[in-house]
Amino acid sequence: MAAPSITMNINHKGGLKLNKIEKKFLRKQSRARHVLLQHEGIQAVSHPTQSLVVANGGLGNGVSRKQLLLALENSGPMEALLMPPNKPYAFVIYKTIEESKKAYANLNGKEIIDDLGQKIILYLNYVEKAQWKKLGLQALPPGLLVVEEIISSEDEKMLLESVNWTGDTGNQNFQKSLKHRRVKHFGYEFNYENNSVDKDKPLPGGLPDICNSILEKWLKEGYIKHKPDQLTINQYEPGHGIPAHIDTHSAFEDEIISLSLGSEIVMDFKHPEGVTVQVMLPRRSLLVMTGESRYLWTHGITPRKFDTVQASEQFKGGIITSDIGDLTLSKRGIRTSFTFRKVRRVPCNCSYSSVCDRQRKATLPSLPESSKEACQLEQEHVHRVYDLIARHFSSTRHSPWPRIVEFLKALPSGSVVADVGCGNGKYLGINKELYMIGCDHSQNLLDICREREFQALVCDALSIPFRSGSFDACISIAVIHHFSTAERRVAALQELVRLLRPGGQALIYVWAMEQEYKNHRSKYLRGSKTCLQDKEEINNVIAAEGLLVNQMSGENSEDLESSVSSTDNIKEEGCKPRKVPNSELPVHTNRTSFHSQDVLVPWHLKRNPGKDKAVEPFGLAGCPDPCPVFHRYYHVFCNGELEASCQALGDVNILQSYYDEGNWCVVLQKV
Ligand SMILES: O=C(O)CCC(=O)C(=O)O
Numbered sequence: 001m002a003a004p005s006i007t008m009n010i011n012h013k014g015g016l017k018l019n020k021i022e023k024k025f026l027r028k029q030s031r032a033r034h035v036l037l038q039h040e041g042i043q044a045v046s047h048p049t050q051s052l053v054v055a056n057g058g059l060g061n062g063v064s065r066k067q068l069l070l071a072l073e074n075s076g077p078m079e080a081l082l083m084p085p086n087k088p089y090a091f092v093i094y095k096t097i098e099e100s101k102k103a104y105a106n107l108n109g110k111e112i113i114d115d116l117g118q119k120i121i122l123y124l125n126y127v128e129k130a131q132w133k134k135l136g137l138q139a140l141p142p143g144l145l146v147v148e149e150i151i152s153s154e155d156e157k158m159l160l161e162s163v164n165w166t167g168d169t170g171n172q173n174f175q176k177s178l179k180h181r182r183v184k185h186f187g188y189e190f191n192y193e194n195n196s197v198d199k200d201k202p203l204p205g206g207l208p209d210i211c212n213s214i215l216e217k218w219l220k221e222g223y224i225k226h227k228p229d230q231l232t233i234n235q236y237e238p239g240h241g242i243p244a245h246i247d248t249h250s251a252f253e254d255e256i257i258s259l260s261l262g263s264e265i266v267m268d269f270k271h272p273e274g275v276t277v278q279v280m281l282p283r284r285s286l287l288v289m290t291g292e293s294r295y296l297w298t299h300g301i302t303p304r305k306f307d308t309v310q311a312s313e314q315f316k317g318g319i320i321t322s323d324i325g326d327l328t329l330s331k332r333g334i335r336t337s338f339t340f341r342k343v344r345r346v347p348c349n350c351s352y353s354s355v356c357d358r359q360r361k362a363t364l365p366s367l368p369e370s371s372k373e374a375c376q377l378e379q380e381h382v383h384r385v386y387d388l389i390a391r392h393f394s395s396t397r398h399s400p401w402p403r404i405v406e407f408l409k410a411l412p413s414g415s416v417v418a419d420v421g422c423g424n425g426k427y428l429g430i431n432k433e434l435y436m437i438g439c440d441h442s443q444n445l446l447d448i449c450r451e452r453e454f455q456a457l458v459c460d461a462l463s464i465p466f467r468s469g470s471f472d473a474c475i476s477i478a479v480i481h482h483f484s485t486a487e488r489r490v491a492a493l494q495e496l497v498r499l500l501r502p503g504g505q506a507l508i509y510v511w512a513m514e515q516e517y518k519n520h521r522s523k524y525l526r527g528s529k530t531c532l533q534d535k536e537e538i539n540n541v542i543a544a545e546g547l548l549v550n551q552m553s554g555e556n557s558e559d560l561e562s563s564v565s566s567t568d569n570i571k572e573e574g575c576k577p578r579k580v581p582n583s584e585l586p587v588h589t590n591r592t593s594f595h596s597q598d599v600l601v602p603w604h605l606k607r608n609p610g611k612d613k614a615v616e617p618f619g620l621a622g623c624p625d626p627c628p629v630f631h632r633y634y635h636v637f638c639n640g641e642l643e644a645s646c647q648a649l650g651d652v653n654i655l656q657s658y659y660d661e662g663n664w665c666v667v668l669q670k671v
């Protein structure tokens with residue numbers, strides 16, 4: 001069914017009398033234009049061009065490259081067909097305008113049948129340029145390998161036939177039908193309650209003989225380093241999947257391998273920071289996960305009937321690129337995977353403590369006793385953490401603080417201002433009359449500043465690469481409390497003062513030990529309206545990215561530095577520095593009062609429960625708790641401590657000192 005009178009111009013305002021169907025068609029086409037503009041920023045034009053955007057004709061709508069080509073090529077030769085992954089539209093570029101006009105006339109409102117047999121109506125609009133933002137170069141997660149054609153078709157057949165899905169159902173332990181796939185275990189039973197194995201209870205019979213001989217061969221050929229002793233066979237029908245998970249560190253050794261049989265599939269690998277890499281596992285290929293890809297990245301298979309794959313024939317295993325001129329759909333068949341693992345006998349000592357179930361319970365760092373130890377602590381528990389949580393952290397930091405804005409707005413126009421520890425740059429654009437430059441230790445946070453087109457560079461706040469006396473003002477917001485010795489905190493303040501010209505001012509904020517001051521609890525604690533709105537907004541953003549802030553603990557809220565309640569009413573003068581040297585740093589519980597000045601503050605990344613819904617206990621094989629927890633080191637300041645540190649500096653006057661929503665603040669002036 002084609003829409004009638006398609007040759008008419010959609011912008012035609014003349015005296016054409018339209019019938020009902022024509023009107024409906026025009027409404028739909030205009031709606032398609034509107035949606036493309038609103039949701040995707042794709043601007044359609046009313047004059048004919050070589051390029052068309054084809055609404056509804058996308059991979060995300062279940063339309064394959066072949067089907068769309070079939071419909072499009074009738075109008076003439078094409079230069080390119082661009083099909084972005086998961087999008088409900090595609091772009092076609094014809095060789096000449098004549099051909100694109102023909103397609104516009106012939107195909108607008110035309111019905112095609114998608115790969116699932118459903119009817120889809122195409123709506124075409126001209127665009128100036130077929131544009132699609134490049135996702136940048138992607139690479140396989142470090143430590144990941146896909147070895148293609150690792151076994152012959154005969155061996156594949158033999159292995160598939162060796163799996164007896166009907167037999168030994170008497171023993172329910174070895175074989176299970178999970179909601180989204182069926183599984184069978186050998187060597188050791190995998191327990192989906194605790195995502196581990198009972199190491200003292202090997203299953204009788206060990207691994208099947210046929211597997212043993214194949215494993216020996218792979219060992220000899222160097223594909224694997226260790227002989228596995230546990231096998232899980234997973235069988236996925238089209239539409240089945242496995243939620244994103246990390247195989248429990250304490251249960252299995254480093255090397256985990258998975259043999260794909262019967263049908264290809266796309267596996268998603270996700271870094272805790274949010275980067276996703278899609279990896280094609282062709283049938284008869286071996287996936288080898290070691291190091292970072294095994295310990296830090298999650299892997300999972302999205303339950304669906306089609307995968308977006310590379311269209312070119314020569315492509316098989318490995319990463320699915322963002323080359324949208326070469327993507328199509330692949331219908332899933334029944335895939336059976338043999339996942340081999342080696343049960344761990346010694347505690348995991350991987351270098352990914354934030355996601356390691358053993359190390360999470362292991363010893364926490366202590367207060368540093370030397371500057372070398374201080375550097376190590378800050379590297380591990382400040383710099384590394386901010387880099388890992390940068391995107392998520394940034395999404396919770398968008399409301400500028402009023403008194404900081406006030407300071408920046410009061411500066412004379414044309415002032416040169418440094419924001420030392422600028423984070424995502426939320427203060428860099430506050431006052432357009434200033435020349436502001438940011439710096440931060442985290443490259444990932446700076447990338448966000450650069451995306452926002454701010455001037456910012458990576459540096460250490462103890463040695464900032466700017467000339468002395470070159471700034472009219474500086475701000476240091478929530479930075480000094482991340483230095484782990486008193487000497488380093490003073491040195492960081494001194495470095496700020498060095499940047500200032502005589503008469504220049506610095507505004508400094510640090511987190512306060514006293515979270516209740518003069519019987520006043522922070523407005524965020526009292527649940528101000530804006531704060532709640534902010535939070536909702538944040539969680540929407542995060543949910544959309546597949547991450548959700550842990551609401552239960554109430555942490556990670558906007559400006560955490562002000563959100564801690566107190567049951568002990570700490571008296572104004574009653575805060576004595578509390579340090580227990582040579583002992584572990586305590587982990588602070590968010591939304592409680594501080595009991596120590598030197599603390600580790602947890603940051604949770606929680607996966608979006610809306611996606612990859614857990615249908616099996618603990619969300620299937622993998623980490624019992626799939627939310628990585630990161631600990632940031634803080635030295636929270638007592639009343640008077642920040643002023644005392646400033647008095648240790650030469651050439652400064654303290655112009656102001658105040659308490660602002662859980663923070664101690666000073667304004668310094670260089671003499
Ligand atoms: O099906 C696969 O290849 C992977 C299975 C898996 O990740 C697991 O069982 O832990």
Ligand SMILES: [Fe+2]
Pocket residue numbers: 245246247299621
């Ligand atoms: Fe796994």
Ligand SMILES: [Zn+2]
Pocket residue numbers: 249250295348349350351352355356357358359
């Ligand atoms: Zn580990």
